[in-house]
Amino acid sequence: MMPQQLDLVDFIAGMPCSTAPIPPTDPRDLLPHRPAAWERSVGHFRAHEIRIEVSLLWTHVVVEQLREGSRGDMLLRDGRIDRRDMMWPPRMWAEPCRLILMSAADAADIHAQWCLELSHRESKTATFRFADRPDADRKHTSQLLRALEEKQS
Incomplete structure (x- = not known):
């Protein structure tokens, strides 16, 4: 009996695949895609100038x-x-920013890939910014996002 030969395609198809996600290098890559006209208006904002509001x-x-x-x-x-055109900018938005409104669940998805930090909190609103490092401590923000998600549902 002759040994069975595999062709190259079968060999490659049988190789195990790595399913480890590639961590993003720029947190802006995690944001929802928007129309091109809007992207042109806000594309100059750096990650530290972006706020996510839940x-x-x-x-x-x-x-x-x-x-x-x-x-x-x-x-x-x-x-x-x-x-x-606003007559005057609100006090908390005195500095330029791109403010993205989203559900707590969507913010939690981003937080799972790049740590978000609380930047402002009111009774019914929480505003987050990207942490300087994607692997910063997530515990406090994770708890807050879970609590907000429960209240949103």
Whole structure:
């Protein structure tokens, strides 16, 4: 009896695959994809200028806001951009930022890949920023996101 020969394709197909996820090198890669016009407006924001807001009052109509100088543009869920000029920026948004509104579950998905840190908290809203390191301590934020998720459901 002749030994059975495998061709190269069968050999490669039989090799075990590594399922370990590749960690992101830029936390902005974890953000939801947006229309090109919006991306052009907010693409210059660095990771430390991005805020993720989880609110118990979120209506899902606005999914992002641009806060820069007197501009307060909003990206609506249907992809339209509502361009706004604010008379004065709110105190907590005195510095330019890209504010992304999302559910606690979506924020937790991002947090699982790159640590988020609490930057502002009110009774029905929590705002997070990307930690300087993706592997920073996640315990406090994980607990807060779980509590917010329970209240959102």
